[in-house]
Amino acid sequence: MIYLDNAATTLHKPPQVGPAILSAMETMGNSARGSHGGSLDAAHTIYDCRCKLAALFRCPRPDRVVFTSNVTEALNMALWGLLQDGDHVVATDWDHNSILRPLRHISQERNVGVSFVHADSNGNLLYSDFEDLMQPNTRLIVCTHASNLTGNVLDVARVSEIAHRHGALLVLDAAQTAGSREVDMAAMGVDVLCFTGHKGLMGPQGTGGLCIAPGVEIHPYKVGGTGVQTYRETQPVQLPVALEAGTLNGHGIAGLSAALDYINQVGVGAIHDKEKTLTMRFYQGVRDIPGVRVYGDFSGEHSAIVTLNIRSYDSGAVADALWDEYEIAVRAGAHCAPRMHRALGTVDQGAVRFSFSWFTTEDEIDTAIRAVKALAQE
Amino acid sequence: MIYLDNAATTLHKPPQVGPAILSAMETMGNSARGSHGGSLDAAHTIYDCRCKLAALFRCPRPDRVVFTSNVTEALNMALWGLLQDGDHVVATDWDHNSILRPLRHISQERNVGVSFVHADSNGNLLYSDFEDLMQPNTRLIVCTHASNLTGNVLDVARVSEIAHRHGALLVLDAAQTAGSREVDMAAMGVDVLCFTGHKGLMGPQGTGGLCIAPGVEIHPYKVGGTGVQTYRETQPVQLPVALEAGTLNGHGIAGLSAALDYINQVGVGAIHDKEKTLTMRFYQGVRDIPGVRVYGDFSGEHSAIVTLNIRSYDSGAVADALWDEYEIAVRAGAHCAPRMHRALGTVDQGAVRFSFSWFTTEDEIDTAIRAVKALAQE
Numbered sequence: 001m002i003y004l005d006n007a008a009t010t011l012h013k014p015p016q017v018g019p020a021i022l023s024a025m026e027t028m029g030n031s032a033r034g035s036h037g038g039s040l041d042a043a044h045t046i047y048d049c050r051c052k053l054a055a056l057f058r059c060p061r062p063d064r065v066v067f068t069s070n071v072t073e074a075l076n077m078a079l080w081g082l083l084q085d086g087d088h089v090v091a092t093d094w095d096h097n098s099i100l101r102p103l104r105h106i107s108q109e110r111n112v113g114v115s116f117v118h119a120d121s122n123g124n125l126l127y128s129d130f131e132d133l134m135q136p137n138t139r140l141i142v143c144t145h146a147s148n149l150t151g152n153v154l155d156v157a158r159v160s161e162i163a164h165r166h167g168a169l170l171v172l173d174a175a176q177t178a179g180s181r182e183v184d185m186a187a188m189g190v191d192v193l194c195f196t197g198h199k200g201l202m203g204p205q206g207t208g209g210l211c212i213a214p215g216v217e218i219h220p221y222k223v224g225g226t227g228v229q230t231y232r233e234t235q236p237v238q239l240p241v242a243l244e245a246g247t248l249n250g251h252g253i254a255g256l257s258a259a260l261d262y263i264n265q266v267g268v269g270a271i272h273d274k275e276k277t278l279t280m281r282f283y284q285g286v287r288d289i290p291g292v293r294v295y296g297d298f299s300g301e302h303s304a305i306v307t308l309n310i311r312s313y314d315s316g317a318v319a320d321a322l323w324d325e326y327e328i329a330v331r332a333g334a335h336c337a338p339r340m341h342r343a344l345g346t347v348d349q350g351a352v353r354f355s356f357s358w359f360t361t362e363d364e365i366d367t368a369i370r371a372v373k374a375l376a377q378e
Numbered sequence: 379m380i381y382l383d384n385a386a387t388t389l390h391k392p393p394q395v396g397p398a399i400l401s402a403m404e405t406m407g408n409s410a411r412g413s414h415g416g417s418l419d420a421a422h423t424i425y426d427c428r429c430k431l432a433a434l435f436r437c438p439r440p441d442r443v444v445f446t447s448n449v450t451e452a453l454n455m456a457l458w459g460l461l462q463d464g465d466h467v468v469a470t471d472w473d474h475n476s477i478l479r480p481l482r483h484i485s486q487e488r489n490v491g492v493s494f495v496h497a498d499s500n501g502n503l504l505y506s507d508f509e510d511l512m513q514p515n516t517r518l519i520v521c522t523h524a525s526n527l528t529g530n531v532l533d534v535a536r537v538s539e540i541a542h543r544h545g546a547l548l549v550l551d552a553a554q555t556a557g558s559r560e561v562d563m564a565a566m567g568v569d570v571l572c573f574t575g576h577k578g579l580m581g582p583q584g585t586g587g588l589c590i591a592p593g594v595e596i597h598p599y600k601v602g603g604t605g606v607q608t609y610r611e612t613q614p615v616q617l618p619v620a621l622e623a624g625t626l627n628g629h630g631i632a633g634l635s636a637a638l639d640y641i642n643q644v645g646v647g648a649i650h651d652k653e654k655t656l657t658m659r660f661y662q663g664v665r666d667i668p669g670v671r672v673y674g675d676f677s678g679e680h681s682a683i684v685t686l687n688i689r690s691y692d693s694g695a696v697a698d699a700l701w702d703e704y705e706i707a708v709r710a711g712a713h714c715a716p717r718m719h720r721a722l723g724t725v726d727q728g729a730v731r732f733s734f735s736w737f738t739t740e741d742e743i744d745t746a747i748r749a750v751k752a753l754a755q756e
Contacts, residue, residue: 001415008408009625011416018400021629025396025582029707030386035698036707037379038389069447069584072602072624098602098624104611105601198625204403206447206584206627223483224450224476225714231725233482233716246450246476247387247576249584251399252630320413329407329414336603347609 002328002364007148007176007305007355009198009205011329013259017203020258024251031250032227032241042250049257050240056260056268057178057193058186059211066243067253070208071175071196072098073222077243078171078192078210079103079142081218085111087139090130090168093119093339094147094154099173100339103142117143119343123150123296130159134166140191144173145183149340149351150296151279151305153177160189169216175199176303179263180357181272191216200271202263202358203256206249218243271358275304278356278365282306285369291376295344295351304356310376315350318375322352326371330354380706380742385526385554385683385733387576387583389707391637395581398636402629409628410605410619420628427635428618434638434646435556435571436564437589444621445631448586449553449574450476451600455621456549456570456588457481457520459596463489465517468508468546471497471717472525472532477551478717481520495521497721501528501674508537512544518569522551523561527718527729528674529657529683531555538567547594553577554681557641559650569594578649579641580736581634584627596621649736653682656734656743660684663747669754673722673729682734688754693728696753700730704749708732 003011024045029038031046050062059065068074079102083089091099093116103114117129130141141163146153156172163170169191174183179200185193190213197207212218220235224245229236236242263271280298283306287294291311296302310318319332333350334341341347354368381389402423407416409424428440437443446452457480461467469477471494481492495507508519519541524531534550541548547569552561556571557578563571568591575585590596598613602623607614614620641649658676661684665672669689674680688696697710711728712719719725732746 003407003416005407005412005414005416008411008417009406011405011407013403018403021399021403022396025391025399027389028387028583029381029383029389030583033386034383034707034709035694036383036701037705038381038383038707039386069451069627070624073447073600076600076602076623096603097608100611101601101603101613101623105598105613196625204627204629205406205408205625206630220483222451222454223479224454225474225479227714230475230712230714230719231716233478235479235483245454245479246448247574247583249447249582249627249630251582252584252627316413323414327415329412329416331412334608336605336608338609341608
């Protein structure tokens with residue numbers, strides 16, 4: 001299989017991830033639920049992973065790294081926990097249903113207004129909209145760091161400056177960027193960073209979380225046992241337990257921690273550069289094929305995604321042909337990004353997304369280019 | 379290490395669990411996010427696990443098995459998704475903070491009344507309270523199947539009959555029983571069963587879920603992408619995606635599925651019988667030791683827990699001595715069960731919980747008995 005669906009999940013993981021999970025399965029009790037060796041082993045492993053994530057994302061304190069089961073849960077937690085009655089929020093056409101649906105539900109349950117920054121037909125956000133949409137009651141701007149459809153990358157510092165100048169927070173969805181490019185909360189001015197462990201961080205599924213800047217308080221979302229302060233009737237207020245009810249995915253976190261070791265060894269810069277080279281190689285190989293239309297803007301920062309359509313062929317049929325005839329795994333359809341498809345005019349056709357990782361090879365890229373070429377000639 | 383903290387998490391897993399996770403790490407894409415081999419592999423593995431759980435718990439349809447990251451999330455989902463303004467709920471002194479804290483938060487955010495069935499100093503629930511506490515607006519009774527502190531087991535059919543006669547639902551927290559004793563939703567009359575994967579089911583951490591009886595509708599809690607119905611602004615209504623936003627813990631679910639194969643091979647009845655034998659062996663070995671006080675009622679159904687105190691010794695100090703001197707892992711303190719400690723009169727002292735599993739040996743039990751005896755003589 002040539003796996004080019006890394007924006008959905010990375011299939012190829014660093015060699016130490018599996019053994020780290022296995023090792024944890026043999027030694028790990030329940031973190032923070034006891035003081036015996038098994039429990040302490042779990043606590044150390046989890047704390048260690050918090051420290052690595054804090055360092056990677058420049059989150060000032062490891063106790064402000066909160067684990068969740070995926071980035072969707074992290075975004076639900078951030079949005080439900082920050083938005084109160086009477087607030088206003090600015091989101092964008094880039095955003096995934098992991099942002100859009102929580103906002104829709106919150107706006108129904110609480111009196112919260114939502115405005116959207118639009119994207120043009122190249123998928124570029126109209127940055128001037130951010131400024132225009134800010135209101136006195138705008139609590140936060142939420143946006144994905146890179147569109148999961150086009151791969152266009154947000155100018156985070158620019159958006160953060162607007163948010164902060166208006167007294168609002170910036171919640172950044174790093175689902176498509178964490179591990180693949182520099183995500184520096186401090187330098188970029190990110191107040192809440194939401195990440196997933198199983199994509200660019202190359203860890204197991206069932207991991208993810210939030211990094212929360214000092215001074216930002218998120219009201220508890222999922223509540224329950226924490227192993228501490230049992231007699232307190234409400235959720236403890238200190239991080240991370242304020243947002244971490246129930247037993248964490250210790251085994252998965254052990255795998256994520258091992259993946260972070262690998263990333264630190266290779267370097268995020270090297271990963272970014274390699275993925276960029278692969279992405280541009282594929283883009284340059286397909287953009288001039290007659291009948292192929294590539295979406296997004298490749299003149300600036302771009303994630304490891306190239307999305308295209310071939311003539312008016314249904315995107316699902318193209319993906320099926322790539323799989324059946326070439327064993328190339330890609331993603332077709334709507335990608336949980338409804339507003340972005342509307343901006344691109346691809347609601348009916350969907351689009352075929354090729355997404356790359358550190359483990360993708362140039363040979364795989366070249367095979368995929370030849371496959372697109374062949375399908376476009378049919 | 380003699381691991382007797384299985385009520386917190388089972389450390390010893392069936393031999394096929396680790397390899398199943400490793401195998402999934404090598405083949406699994408993102409379930410329901412594509413139609414290539416990797417994605418279908420994930421979808422099959424997850425669906426297969428739903429089928430096994432539905433069969434184990436006698437949930438009539440696999441699509442009514444919903445995965446979460448732990449039982450706490452399942453309970454939050456059930457309670458937030460069922461309780462509306464003006465409702466009333468009956469809970470019990472047995473309940474863990476995974477029930478108590480969601481109820482507290484819900485009662486604060488929505489106009490929901492909460493009444494509690496009390497336990498006596500043996501830890502037995504006063505069943506007549508259930509009937510007395512029912513009100514015309516009682517939406518549900520929620521209770522744990524077995525106290526995580528005393529091991530006393532609920533007469534589920536009795537409570538279910540009361541709930542249903544009053545037009546209420548029964549939400550059962552099977553954190554301490556799933557995998558270790560028969561949990562038959564149909565026969566017991568359970569409307570929503572909440573379970574965790576890493577305790578009696580002997581799977582990895584980061585797994586758990588709900589089984590939802592036909593006709594019971596739970597309002598979505600965590601919302602976001604589902605890989606289907608992208609253009610729908612709110613969460614899709616059909617199960618399981620209505621309650622499963624974002625990427626599932628496919629790797630963990632693969633491990634859980636392997637654990638279920640082991641459980642099915644051994645048989646829940648055999649597991650229950652062995653754990654009962656071990657529990658009674660320990661109970662009979664410690665109950666008459668001078669200075670030892672055992673909590674709970676061992677005359678009827680009981681889970682694989684024996685909780686005790688030695689003289690007026692701080693429970694944490696006893697647990698530390700068991701670990702330091704004998705390498706026996708137990709859990710001391712409050713166990714996230716504040717109301718139960720109040721009923722037992724052990725708020726200040728806490729209690730020392732010994733909890734057993736299918737993999738516990740009689741030799742380990744005997745060593746633990748000798749250790750308690752020695753500590754009681756100090």
